[in-house]
Each structure stands twice: as structure tokens, then as C-alpha cells.
Amino acid sequence: MELVVTDLSVARGGVPVLEGVAFTVRAGEALVLRGPNGSGKTTLLRTIAGLQPALAGHVGLEREAMAYAGHADGIKAVLSVRENLQFWADVFATGGIDPALAAFELEGLAERPAGGLSAGQKRRLGLARMVVTGRPVWVLDEPTVSLDAAAVGLFAQAVRAHLAGGGLALMATHIDLGLAEARVLDVAPFRAKAPALDDFDGAFL
Ligand SMILES: Nc1ncnc2c1ncn2[C@@H]1O[C@H](COP(=O)(O)OP(=O)(O)OP(=O)(O)O)[C@@H](O)[C@H]1O
Numbered sequence: 001m002e003l004v005v006t007d008l009s010v011a012r013g014g015v016p017v018l019e020g021v022a023f024t025v026r027a028g029e030a031l032v033l034r035g036p037n038g039s040g041k042t043t044l045l046r047t048i049a050g051l052q053p054a055l056a057g058h059v060g061l062e063r064e065a066m067a068y069a070g071h072a073d074g075i076k077a078v079l080s081v082r083e084n085l086q087f088w089a090d091v092f093a094t095g096g097i098d099p100a101l102a103a104f105e106l107e108g109l110a111e112r113p114a115g116g117l118s119a120g121q122k123r124r125l126g127l128a129r130m131v132v133t134g135r136p137v138w139v140l141d142e143p144t145v146s147l148d149a150a151a152v153g154l155f156a157q158a159v160r161a162h163l164a165g166g167g168l169a170l171m172a173t174h175i176d177l178g179l180a181e182a183r184v185l186d187v188a189p190f191r192a193k194a195p196a197l198d199d200f201d202g203a204f205l
Helices: 041-048 081-093 098-103 119-133 147-166
Strands: 001-012 017-025 030-034 056-059 066-069 137-141 170-174 183-186
Touching: 001 041, 001 170, 017 030, 017 056, 017 098, 017 170, 030 041, 041 066, 041 170, 056 137, 066 119, 066 170, 081 098, 098 119, 098 147, 119 137, 119 147, 147 170
Parallel strands: 030 170, 030 183, 066 137, 137 170
Antiparallel strands: 001 017, 001 056
């Protein structure tokens, strides 16, 4: 299993953001995307996860291999923590949810309605969903937002376990996860160039 991204160009709102992005992430590896606000990390992750079309280039893995966690946690507020995870286990036809509850220390919150959780607890539940999917490729956008230091440690542990099990992870984050083994890719060199104006005067009309 490997994620091979070749000459990928991505756009937001029809405007090219990054172009010529290329990298490979192999089983057991994590790649962290870095870059300033607005540099295109979210757009790149969404494109790789198949949530929006690419302008050009190729993602060498099918969407079904990936589990994506974006800024929204994808939580059903009226369901309990346990019911939320069971829902995802049913959707992905995977086994029990206990390892996911344990990985993010959610056992004590299992019967609580998810809508009443704190922001960090909701994020822990959203990340526990990744464990439940059983999918080998985790695509994570700012996974540690709202997490305290202890929960960041739980997340790093969960990623390590995922890699050790033959999975791989691609994530955008501004903070140091303590995953020394993760490679880092700065997206800034891939910034799309502004298109050349072929009608300079017309641009002012
Ligand atoms: N609808 C839109 N039309 C045009 N440009 C947009 C639209 N929505 C977002 N953008 C721009 O696209 C660029 C890429 O945004 P993106 O969210 O991918 O960046 P990011 O690297 O994830 O940023 P952050 O670190 O702040 O999360 C930004 O400059 C943003 O302002």
C-alpha cells in the first residue's frame, strides 16, 4: 500500500492554489503538510481524499482506501458517543468500537449525548472515528485543534498504532505532534503562479 501523488494541481473556488504537487507515502509512514494560513493545505487534502476534483495530475489510490477527517467532526449530536462510533462501525462494516473508545479515553463518556461534549471531547470522538473506519489511509486536516496536551499525546499514539499496523497518514498541522518519524512537506514551493494577463488593459475595465 502506498499513496502516490503525481503532478497534482488543485483549486479553490475555481482559482488554482497549488500546482505540481508530488510525493509518495508508504505503508507505515506519516507525512505532515506544512505551510502558512491560506497556502492550500485543506484544498490539497480534500482533493486527495476525493472530495473535490483535481485541476490536473493523479492520486494513485482509490477513495475507498481513505478515511478523511476535516474541520467538522461529523458527529451526530443526539446520539451518544457509543452510538456515534457504532454508527460508523456499521457504515464501514468494521468490528467492535472498544479499541477506538480506549484509544481516545472515551470510555467514561460513552453514554453521553455527543452534542453535550466539550470541543476537545468532540474532537477526540471525531478522531476515534478514524480508528473505527478500519481504512488504511488517514487524511487529517488540523486533527489537534481543541485538543489539550494529553489528548495530543493520545492522538500521536493512535497514529503510531495505525502506522505499526501497516496504515499510513497524511495530515496538515501547525503544531508539533511529537511524531519524530513523520516526514514534513512544505507546500509553499507548490504555490500556483498567477495566470499571465493576455489583456492587460482589459483587466482594469
Ligand atoms: N471560495 C473561494 N474562492 C476563492 N478562493 C478561496 C475560496 N475559499 C478559500 N479560498 C482561498 O483558497 C486558499 C487555500 O485555502 P486552504 O483552506 O486550502 O488553505 P490552508 O493552507 O488549509 O489554510 P489554513 O492553514 O488557514 O487552514 C486560501 O488563500 C483561501 O483564501
